[in-house]
Amino acid sequence: MTEQTPHTANDAVSSAAPRPLVVAVAGNPNVGKSTLINAIAGTRLQVGNWPGVTVEKKEALFEHNGRKIRLVDLPGTYSLSPYTQEEIIARDYLVKLRPDLIVNVVDATNLERNLYLTVQLMELGIPVVMALNIYDEAEAKGYRFNLHGIETMLGVGVVPTSATRRSGLTELLDKVLETAAQPADHAPRILNYGDDVETAVALLGDTLRREHPALFALYPERWLLLRLMEGDERLRQEINLAQDALPEEIFHHLRRGHGEDLEALMADARYSQAAGLAREVLFKKEERRVEMTERIDRVVLNRFLGIPIFLAAMWLVFKLTFDLSKPFGDWINDMAGGPFKHWTTVLLGLVGAPDWTVSLATEGVISGVGFVLVFVPVIFMMMFFITFLEGSGYMARAAFVMDRAMHAMGLHGKSFIPLLLGFGCNVPGIYATRTLENPRDKVLTALLIPLMSCGARLPVYVLFVGAFFPNNPGTVIWSLYVLGIALAIVMGVFFKRTLFRGEAPMFIMELPPYRMPSFTSLCLHTWEKGKHFLIKAGTYILAVSIFVWFLLNLPWGVEHKKDSYLGQAGQVMAPVLSPLGFGTWQAASSLITGVIAKEIVVGTMGEIYAPKKGEQKKPEASFGEDLQEIAVSFGKAVKESASNVVSTFGVSSLAADEKEDRGPLKATIQQTFTPLSAYAFMVFVLLYMPCVVVAIAMRQEFGSWKWFGVAFAYQSALAWGMAMIVYQGGQLLGWGV
């Protein structure tokens, strides 16, 4: 971890030093923790990953009443036991880096369960301030809290908050500063585990003090003792304590009286502390009314209606995403291809740059980066809707409904959403695996996503289907989508039996109550999800685009595309592809560039096959006219996007329209491919390695190239194998004429 903050509770008092107050924010999942942090920190929030893992880490540095505060968001956990990745992160941070203070975000509508974590946090001996969040909803339900009671019984400060309404935030920060100013007066109460346990704890304490006194400098005393009582293996190994180093007689008495499982005994004790506290301080009106959440759930989770409702919801998300974003994507594409290229050429011409730099800047950089930017509206729009589904609580229901179907692939219901998104574009699909808690599910899902035929492959299908299967284009394209799904199921089963052997982890998930997410928090979360793509993928893509440009234009002064490095690479690759029916250097070169983005296959084919005609020179536009053009066409895009929503059911955004006249290209293709080899080629395009952007997304999500390597290997094999089966099988059946 980067921000080492080694200090004891004492030097936090002398806080004239410029060191910021370190405040860890802990709480259960679904308690509005991130909304609260967003509301407090706003744009000062920085999102990264916890070292070595892909769990998000949010931090913010800001000032309140002249005091610098560093907020560190811990992953949402139900407890601090060392079993899930999130729990281990939270616990290691709290125990080893010892923040000055913990803000414990608690769901006021579900106090008892939340207090279980509170009780564990209190054992760390760090001052705790409780944000009693969702307070407004709890009050509306008729709950009354004895806030003073909580403060005195627990020894923690309590502030009612409502993150969605931004109320109580200043009071919370005031309380944080007040508590941090006098940490000694705000030590959490020590809760009693009952005589038997406490006697054993005291004995254990004596033993450790005698034999391992150094430990107490490293760990909070009571926490250390309680964890060792519970038989915490992870901690025991961490402090290098032999299994039998602790005298058995300490535990003997307890085990006789309470059974073998001391961990369960301690958990029960802690839980009854939480339950007892909740009883004391919370007054509920005794009435059992059917809540809105349950009424909605009865319909949405209905055995017969559940899946149709889910499919309809997904269809709508899909539809809205593409209808809304496509005009903007087109706009970016047109801008990059038109005015930007034009003015770059003009500017470079003015400074007298050599021709090749102009070509590099326009063909390489602007076209390449433009290709990525075209994805931006789709990705942000999709992230927006996903965030909405998550925030509203429906995402958890979707996982519930789809669970059974997904078991066939060795996955849980939650994996369905990333896979579905993959049909639009694999990249947001990969990023959406973030919503899966389990690393195994994450990786397995991400490996299968590239088999979902994304929108970028459609232009390739459209070109070939137009040339070879004009009579039934829909069926042929549909068959490719189905092939992708079928192979995903096969590969899912295969991976389940090989790389991911063993039981799917058991499924326990909380279905949060339905809530209307606020627009600001939706935007913030969308931005957080999308900006990684914008920044990092943008830089990688830039490099790759330049690289490909050089491949196409080197060696210097290459006359014919065939002699460029790319052409040469295509010639080397061609024999490998000949059993598949398209062993030409042109096809091979196109496939190589298709690695950047699969629609480039079409573009490269156009460049290679079609002899260069003199480019139609548009009348030179002035800079002013171009600016106007940019603004006008953006206006058009907004209008188109808006009208797409209105007529959302009639727009055919996915039926990729063939804008340019590809007549000559089609004719050339008809000469070099047969219908059979064309189909084999499409199968290959469907299956061969995922595009660079997907590769980068996988690298970002899994922290190494390993899983992309696996995807690359299995997909290459699958693509080659399937295309070969199609072509050779077809020939045997006599279709290859």
Added chain:
Amino acid sequence: MQMMPLGLMGPGERGEIVEVGQGTPECGGCRCKEERKPGDVRVEDMGLRVGKQVEMLNNSSNLVLLKVDESRIAIDRGVAMKIKIRR
């Protein structure tokens, strides 16, 4: 006193948990430390523990949906069968 697995409750039924997946020979449940892998969440940490009142909300697929306190929790039927309740 009538004990039954939680997974057999019908929708709308309520009961009190009397045992949480302990002592089952296959040990795929919730207590056995050796079997636990990273990523497993304890059902107990989510509020399903002895003495709790639970209500079955939905029991029509391979997941069951329960109401405990103020939370709705979905668990595998396999796990649900190892939790015993008293009506």
